[in-house]
Amino acid sequence: MDISISIPDEVATQLEKRAEASGQPLPAFVSHLVTTFTARPTPIEELSGEIGRRFLQSGITEGELADDLERAKHELRAARRKPTGT
């Protein structure tokens, strides 16, 4: 289907920049955006795949997992705050 729409100049400029950065012609880039936007999400179990299957068999509780993830997040932030260089 071909459609024609009006968009503000500044939006058009942004779209052109992003299309160029992606290496696609503008119509193909916009078509990709619209296709992605209307795509159906993938069920979480499918996204999780082997990771989830392994977790379900591990005996690790949801609480242990949550604690591990919170620790990981705060380690990540601490590492980010560490000064780099000498």
Place this chain on the structure above:
Amino acid sequence: MSRTDPARVVFDCNVYSQALISPKGPAAACLTGAQQGDILPFVSDYVLQEVRELPRKIKPKYGVDDTSIERLIHDLETFAYFVKDVPSVYVHPIDPDDSHYIDPAVATKAQIITTRDEHLHRLMDQTQQIGRDFKRLFPAIAVIGPETLAERIRQQRGL
């Protein structure tokens, strides 16, 4: 939260990781709810960055890698709302990095921040000054855990 007016939610980066690792757990139920339009999830650049960087620190036994995270982020594009240039409106007195979850919630008029982060949950504690100050500034924002949100979604669906 009614069927016609889905709640606007900002998820902690850990909600995404937890859903990926535990697909039958409460975080996965929250994400599934978002996929099905029960809630509207908003994602800022900062949150996305934490989602992307987290695998570096997650224990290897969980098997989360960059590929699985990128697949999740790609899927987010089909149902989440990405927000750019989020203005700073709040600095968390205990953990300033947590401010980056308040700011997008304010910018998008989200009513819920879903997290297990104790510093964010402390903002709900009306017995402490930090909680009273937060309530005065942002009375419409609630910080709740994934279990609570999953239960709300379940009730909303009449299950």
